[in-house]
Amino acid sequence: MTNSIYGLIYNKKTFTDISGHWAQESINDLASRLVINGANEQRFVPNSEITRAEFMAIMIRALGLSSANKTFDFKDIEEKAWYHQAVQIGYSYGLVDGLSDGSFKPNEKITRQEAMVILSRAMKLAELNKEIDNAEQQELINHFTDSEQLASWALQAAALTIETGIIGGYQGELRPMHNITRAETAVIIQRFLQKAKLI
Template identity: 40%
Template sequence: MKRVIQIDSVIQDSSTATVVVFDPRTGKMQFVPAVFMVKDGKTEATITRNTNSMYAIVQNKKTFDDMAGHWAQKDVELLASKMIINGTSDHSYTPEMQVTRAQFVAMLVRGLGLSTETLPAVFTDVAATQWYASKVGTAAKYGLVQGVSEGLFNPDEHITREQMVVILMKAVALVQGTAKTDVKATTQFADQDQLSDYARSALSEAVGKGLVHGKTETTFAPQDIATRAEAAVMIKQVLQFLKLIN
């Protein structure tokens, strides 16, 4: 569903403006997908979300000392300003740190603005007491993840670049409301023989839509463990493609 909030002023920098859902019981705010547009001297924020809630608009600019001059600085700080991703401390993002499967799913669920809730356990290795339990459960509910085998998710295992792409393309299908179509599994990458069979069509589709890029012009490195910088950039690309952020 889409809703519009109108502000009687111009927001010049949409990268620091964010629609949030406000929980009056806890006082906490959470990112909500929204696109800002200036019209007739006013700003319209168009919200895309699947639940009813209390919304507000906030402005927030987040920077990290260890992102200065980094190739992913702009994308990381955009998502951090919108409260989609967090640093490892107030002043550090640690861009080259490897990402676990649970961490990546949590980033994506926040970016999609999906409402999380306590759900029956889907995976036996995701304890209800873990910080990521509701995020993983929500991702499973919406078909974003299926686990590595029956009943197992391996939340603390590091996620590979090809695994990220598969999950992201499921997110694209979820938001667009269309089933994933068969795509001829070819790419321009010289190392495509390293791709797992289950990831071939997802990578082809992602490359065709301009959502992912290789580590070099000719290699994708599908089995490499993803870094926090790579995860942020891929999520940002998908959110912009889906028109969930400017």
């Protein structure tokens, strides 16, 4: 996504706790590309939930973004925090905003609808722009039995990510209020990169 010189690497990676897991291929692929990390060198812990800071760090690595041209003033992020740069880059590129109280809440779990909003903004960066009118938006959302749980601020993002094939459901449910897991994150980030022709 940036104008730089790159070197190709090959870094085949797998983890001991994902054998036979439904997201195994996506996890191995993104770990080998250095987009996602394990909980440690051996384990990925695929079914654990992911934090807002962790999701932003993965998104930044997936897009290949390495510098920021805007600064933020989130009251709950210290400069020495490991995620400081990732959040600053994400904020600089418009991927993420703070909350209404001026905080970012980096260690809170991220919900599926929050992830959809970040992904929809990343789609614009990757030139996966799509226009969806209100009727199309409602039609896409109505395919899911729990669509009424979607917050108004996430409706358009949900529709865009569904229409592009980045986000799918679970047995007819979208589960927007559920926290997203590490495995789910790997799958949707891989889909995003494939749709954007970045991998």
